[in-house]
Structures are given as C-alpha cells and as structure tokens.
C-alpha cells in the first residue's frame with residue numbers, strides 16, 4: 648500500500664510537472680511595451696496618471712517620437728480606449744504658435760499611444776512650450792496641459808530646417824532616419840510640413856528631396872548610390888537612400904523640388920559652390 652501511494656505520488660508529480668511546463672510554454676512572456684524608452688513626464692491626476700515617453704532623454708528641436716500611456720490607478724491598468732489628441736503650443740513673448748504634429752494612435756500594444764512632433768525652436772527662460780492633451784477616461788472627457796522643455800540637440804548638429812521656398816511658402820523639413828548611421832547605404836527618412844498659419848502645419852505630399860552627402864573635411868568628396876527622398880503615402884514620410892562610405896562628419900546637401908520638378912530651395916554642389924543652403928549634418 649505504501650509502495651502504491653509512492654507510485655501515485657510520483658505519477659502525480661510527473662503529471663503536474665508536465666502540465667506546469669506545458670503552462671510555461673503557453674504563457675506569453677510579459678514584455679514591457681515601453682522598454683528602452685525614457686519617461687520624460689508624468690502627470691498625476693486624482694485617479695490616474697498620464698505618462699510621456701521618448702527614445703531620447705529630453706524633447707529636442709526637430710523630430711520627436713512620443714509615446715503616451717494613461718494608467719488607471721483604481722484598477723492598476725493601462726487604458727487602451729482613451730482616444731487621446733494633443734496640441735503643442737509655443738508661448739512666445741509677442742505671439743503663440745503650434746508645431747507640426749501627427750495624431751496619436753494606438754500602437755501594437757493598444758494601451759501605448761504614439762505620434763510625433765517637430766519642434767521648430769527651443770524653449771528658453773521667457774518662452775515656453777506646452778502640450779494640451781485631450782482624452783477620455785471611463786466615458787469622461789479629460790484635459791491636461793503639460794509644460795515641456797525643448798532643447799537644442801546636444802550634438803549641435805543641424806537636423807531641422809525651417810525656410811521659405813521660392814514659392815514663398817514656409818516649410819519645415821526634419822531628419823528622421825537613420826538614427827544610428829552605418830558605413831553602408833542607409834535607409835533615410837525625413838518629414839516635410841508647410842506652415843499654413845500659426846496653428847496649422849499640413850504634411851507636404853509628392854515633392855522630391857535630392858540627397859548629396861559630402862565630407863567637407865576631406866576635399867568635399869561624396870558617395871555613390873544615394874537615392875532621392877520621395878513621399879510614401881502609407882507612412883507620410885519621405886524615403887530614400889543615404890550612402891556613407893566612412894565614419895566622420897558629413898554634410899547632407901539637399902534640394903527641395905515640388906511636384907513639377909521646380910527647385911524651391913537648395914543648390915547643386917559644384918567646385919564653385921561647396922554646399923547647398925538646405926542641408927542636414929551627421930557625425931558618427
């Protein structure tokens with residue numbers, strides 16, 4: 648009888664062991680959906696918090712991807728039906744204006760909302776940016792206004808250009824990718840907006856941005872196999888190829904052409920003209 652109990656115990660243990668390991672195989676590994684991102688701001692409300700994340704350590708002049716989560720403190724859960732919308736606003740001494748920005752959309756992880764803002768200028772002691780966030784929580788409309796700090800990029804390199812084209816339209820062009828350039832033909836992306844007025848910055852579609860990277864410190868040599876940036880309706884980004892043949896400082900000379908192929912800004916690089924008036928800078 649004792650032996651029988653022993654055998655049953657063994658059987659029971661092995662069965663529970665098998666079912667345990669079975670469970671392990673089927674239980675999804677819990678992935679932190681904001682892993683690798685920095686929480687830049689956290690707004691504390693009575694029954695919930697709003698968290699702002701970015702890949703960078705602070706908001707910068709130029710293209711910023713921003714992730715937002717809203718935590719319901721009662722249930723200790725993140726809300727996926729908050730339908731947030733936002734409006735960035737700069738309060739200058741003599742006027743106010745907004746900045747190019749997308750809508751906020753649910754990501755693969757439905758409780759994480761994502762969008763981007765292109766800040767055209769940094770904040771300073773007397774002029775500041777704020778973000779107005781509207782969303783719903785348990786059917787109730789909410790609003791938070793968050794004052795944010797926008798700094799110049801720490802590396803001091805130019806990745807954003809605000810200019811008037813030969814068509815007298817004010818444009819904002821910002822570098823997106825490659826975030827980590829390599830000695831290779833890199834996928835390059837940029838965003839292009841026009842300034843309709845102080846508050847409205849529509850995406851510019853179907854223009855072309857030519858790409859001519861040069862190393863001014865090395866006889867202004869260029870690189871082969873670059874591809875002009877063209878508009879992708881699916882992502883609303885401009886996509887092309889950036890060829891970098893060695894590490895160091897590169898000036899990426901650009902020209903902006905409208906849908907008719909007319910040059911709105913920028914010049915060809917020649918012996919007499921070593922750089923375009925429209926460019927990004929890169930160092931890696």
Ligand SMILES: [Cu+2]
Pocket residue numbers: 862865868893895
């Ligand atoms: Cu070189």
